[in-house]
Amino acid sequence: MQSELAALEANHTWSLTPLPHGKKPIGCRWVYKIKRHSDGTIERYKARLVAKGYTQLEGIDYHDTFSPVAKMITVRCLLALATTRDWSLHQLDVNNAFLHGDLHEEIYMSPPPGLQRQGENLVCRLNKSLYGLKQASRQWFAKFSTAVQAAGYVQSKADYSLFTCRNGKSFTALLIYVDDILITGNDLKAISILKQFLHSRFRIKDLGDSKYFLGIEVSRSKRGISISQRKYTLEILKDGGILGAKPVNFPMEQNIKLSDTGELLRDPSQYRRLVGRLIYLTITRPDIMYSVHVLSRFMHAPRRPHMEAALRVLRYLKSAPGHGLFFSSQNDLSLRAFCDSNWAGCPMTRRSTTGYLVFLGSSLVSWRTKRLKIVSLSSAEAEYRAMTGTCCELSWLRSLLKDLRILHLKPALLHCDNKAALHIAANPVFHERTRHIEMDCYFIRDKIQDGLVVTKFVTSANQLADVFTKPLGKEPFSTMIRKLGVLDIHSPT
Structure with missing residues (x-):
């Protein structure tokens, strides 16, 4: 907490001032989290000051909130390109990213717990953005994109989170997802210059070669790149109490027809949380895409048959928690x-x-x-x-x-x-x-x-899209997902 407060004060995030007449300060609170590596070991303990942005008033405390984030399709395309061209993949993290955004609105906040201040009637006049504010992500992205474009990078019109720079035969691509950055290209010197530039403008942590990006485990060899969400899958199985259940070979029964019949669940929040986590898992698991799509239709009023179908998906995940996509170098x-x-x-x-x-x-x-x-x-x-x-x-x-x-x-x-x-x-x-x-x-x-x-x-027998439109049996399902490039690098050979 003291380190976070020191970073906020060094960044001139606020200035202490008396509260003007007619203004109402928003609140704030501390949020604590343990950051872990992909193998589950503790990386660091983290404390973050978050403003209570839900008390902001539109038109007074904020105007626009939307901020683009990288599409997962773009991430997969970048990985496929990097392994084909044999480009290195570098990962960066921005410390206190949202704190770099400049505020145009007049916002006052109650002093955070633990802040040493003189005078009891003083409040914090926010000069820069803070986590929790409605416009925080938008202001950060605006400042970052302006800085990167000033360095000679061009913003893609297909994905506004992608920036590229072409200088003769040299090519560098930068992709940003909130405060996580991927950099690849064929010129290591240009990548090094970009890192130095970003470090001079923002507080950047160089994480080296990309191995764990947005919960996605990236494994690289001479044959290509494999991505999976094994750690995330095991967490879902543990929370669902399925670690000791018998696994199944396909996620949904072939002749099942889920509808709005059956006993309503007493607590639908458990079902909604489970399906929401499965939706994020489809980033690297196309084999469960159809099943999760069907389950998501009943989020408003889940019933017992829907929960049983969701638990079957978990039993399928238990059979191969390390399943993921493979991008070949050929x-x-x-x-x-x-x-x-x-x-x-x-x-x-x-x-x-x-x-x-x-x-x-x-x-x-x-x-x-x-x-x-x-x-x-x-x-x-x-x-x-x-x-x-x-x-x-x-x-x-x-x-x-x-x-x-x-x-x-x-x-x-x-x-x-x-x-x-x-x-x-x-x-x-x-x-x-x-x-x-x-x-x-x-x-x-x-x-x-x-x-x-x-x-x-x-022919219908070779139609790979069948796995996304209907539930398949064991043999056709296994054949289809192999053709999609879904494999488990953790399974024994």
Whole structure:
């Protein structure tokens, strides 16, 4: 606590002043946390002063709150690129990141416990941002992005948290997620200069090669990079009391149809917390994406069958807690995608569930499971909407990869197992069966005509997106996740 107060005073975060008439100070409190390494050992004890931002008034104490954070797809693309090009990965951490943001509003705060001050009627007039304030993250990102761009870096339009610098053959990329920074590139001297610049402007801690980023364990070898959330998975299993349960080989029973029937849970907070943690686990576990998507539909009123299905997912995680994605160093960095739809798959609304996945070469970088907002009148329509959503993702990935100096001269390959949807996308003809489809779905036709996307038929047996649209049995599920590049580096060979 004393160290934190010393850092706040050295940063001139506040100035003690009498409270003006008509102003009301916001409160503050101390928050304590134990920071641990990926193996569970204690790294340090941490105390942080947090303002009670929930008492702020919009238009008086703050105006804008939104702050961009790096997309996990961008993180995976950066890792796939780094292992393919054999670039080093560096991780930095910003000490007291939010304290660097400048405040434009007039905010007063009650003095924190433990602060030595003269005069009982003095309050803290905040000069700089503080953790807990509504605008804290926005002000920090604004100051950081301004500083980095002044150093010659260009902000990506595809992901505003990505900054790149190209100087001849030298290329450096910087990705920031709140106060955690990833740096990679082909020029170690440029990376060293960037680190020195950031350290001169902010309090930076150099963590060396990236090994544990946002709870994601990064393991690197000559064959490639593997990412997993093993420690996080074991914590979920421990909190759920599943460490002694019998494991299962697939996360959801094949013929299960969850609906809004069954006994309501007395305490729904346990279910909501569990599903919320599983959602974050899907960053490196595409094998549980569909199951978590279905469970998240019942967060408002969870019932006993929903909790039993969630516990089955935990039993599946127990079978291989170290499962994660592998990004091979042998990669051509070409884009190819698979899309699929489970027509009228929702038993309550009869809406279709669509899913897609995108490979960057042999590395899986993007996937999604989504229930459509409207009822599709045919399976062809549902598949066509899935193709359109996948095409949008491919277009965004093209612009992101362009900022990372990966130019795709060849069109992206889109696999679909519905011939009717392929014909609708390829033929610019309107007839009775397509009159009801909204015009925005024909976005894919323009991309095909421009030569950016090429569609290809794939048999249902080889449709990798099946794992994102429906529950599969043991054998097809195991086959699918192997093809997705999901493996466990902790399992014995």
